[in-house]
Amino acid sequence: MEPLERYRPIVDDFDAFLDACERPLPSAVRVNTIKSSTERVTAAFDEAGVGWEQADWNDRVMTVETDRPGNTWPYFHGWVQGQEEVSSLPAVVLDPNPGERVWDACAAPGSKTTHLAALMEDTGTLVANDNNLGRLSALRSNAERLGVSNVAVTNRDARNFSLKPFDGEPFDRALVDVPCSCEGTVRKNPDTFDEWSLNHVHSVAGVQKGILRRAVQATREGGTVVYATCTFAPEENEAALDHVIAEEDCRVVEMDIDIEHAPGITEWEGDGFDDSVRKAARIYPHFQDTGGFFVAKLEVTA
Amino acid sequence: MSDEPLRTDGGRADDGRTNDGQQFDRLPETPADREVEGRASRREVLDWWDERFGVPPETFDGVTFWEKGAGKVWAFAGDVDSPIRIEGLGLTFMRTRQEHWKPTTEAVQRFGADADRNVLRLSPEQAERFVAGEDQELDWDGDWGYLIAAHEIAGEDAPLGVGLYLHGELRSRIPKGRRREF
């Protein structure tokens, strides 16, 4: 937990924050509306004697009273995806419509890809990319279990992703769920901080900026890009936004989310960030007993 | 398939790991449009689902079918040009180029809810054995061959996957990675 000390100056009620980070995370699932509905899933859990509780901000997201949601009928049928509560936020913020063309730049193992597909009602073209082939095979099997048929899977470095196989046309929307230092997943993976170093934070921040820039370039004017991480480090969050709004044609816009959050910060260890990064959301584990998360919405302006 | 266009961009993988041998070709509309020998046509695929399971052709409006590798057909709801060399396109749908065509468990779960022919309804205990991958003796007076195994859950039928019925026995064809023991 040592690396978290850095955040004492920016997190309100820091002790509650630390306590929450030390508690294990409840099992959660998201209802897959391509194959089922909240009513049917909850009826099936009731039939099996598995307790469930819906999230306040989204009735398709629920915590379940079992350590192994994978061994239930709703999971077998592809009616649910095992997915941390906050991990359902980015697709809701991106808010894709049926029939659109959407790019998921860092997609494996596909929790958010399959969520996007469901919001698109399994129509349009959803390009799911990842540079790790092994992780892509996990994405493929999740997408197949959930019955997703609108996904095209690519194995590229997102930083220089080519639109060529897709008619050279920019996308309507892009999700940028980058690799990160994962501090916010400590409740699920208690060994998260064994590998932590400030050097790693800085090096992964370079990759994040490259991917986010490419996503803005690959999205049409007026289109939307959502940036998400599961970490608290401002180097990987607000600093990435500050960089991309300076370098590319885009701006940070307000989000309409019903989940308790803190605004993005405009100052960190002597660096100042553009005021608009306040529109981003920082979600801390003690707010509603979830993992830690960061999400921001960008509009492409040219 | 000597008339394939020569691709020069396929090897430009940024990390060197992209498989060059992957190509999806869209199925021809009808047998008369066929250019590649042995390739199934969309019409034959739709007729097969209709005849075998009573799944109406409209179920697949907006879905295109693609072949990658010999006989493996994929169902895709989006829009891309054929051919395309990428890792995946929609979901694996069925196996053709063999005497008895075989749907995938994914296809049966996704598109088989409206099936009204060759659907074998299992008891709770039979359903558990089926998804564990076990074969079981069972009476069935319908057709032999590939069929849809289903069970009742939360008050409605739900397709479980593909079974092969032969000589009084139902063989589970649930893929290894999807088997479950409850």
Ligand SMILES: C[S@@+](CC[C@H](N)C(=O)[O-])C[C@H]1O[C@@H](n2cnc3c(N)ncnc32)[C@H](O)[C@@H]1O
């Ligand atoms: C946070 S995970 C994505 C989780 C996924 N969006 C989900 O919801 O299941 C980040 C992913 O980025 C991938 N990645 C890392 N560097 C990349 C790059 N340069 N281009 C594309 N993907 C990359 C990793 O392999 C990893 O799967």
